Amino acid sequence: MKRVAIVILNWNGASFLKRFLPGVIADSSHLARIIVADNASTDNSVALLISDFPQVEIIKLDRNFGFTGGTTFCC
DSSP states (O other): OOOOEEEEEESSOHHHHHHHHHHHHHHHTTTSEEEEEEOOOSSSHHHHHHHHOTTSEEEEOSSOOHHHHHHHHHO
16 A cells, blocks of 8 residues: 555646646656545546546545645545
């Protein structure tokens, strides 16, 4: 069991996930769980995660709680 987690808070950041998440996965997935907490995105972030990054765990928040609220709910 991995004892470390990388939590990425996301809101409508599909383009950033597509660009930067592959590097996070390549460099860290053997050491840590990778979790994306989605702050109720209205873009295709969640669909992108499901289709392109199935190894990433997703926490889907039901509304945008902002940065502080989003990190509180995910951890």
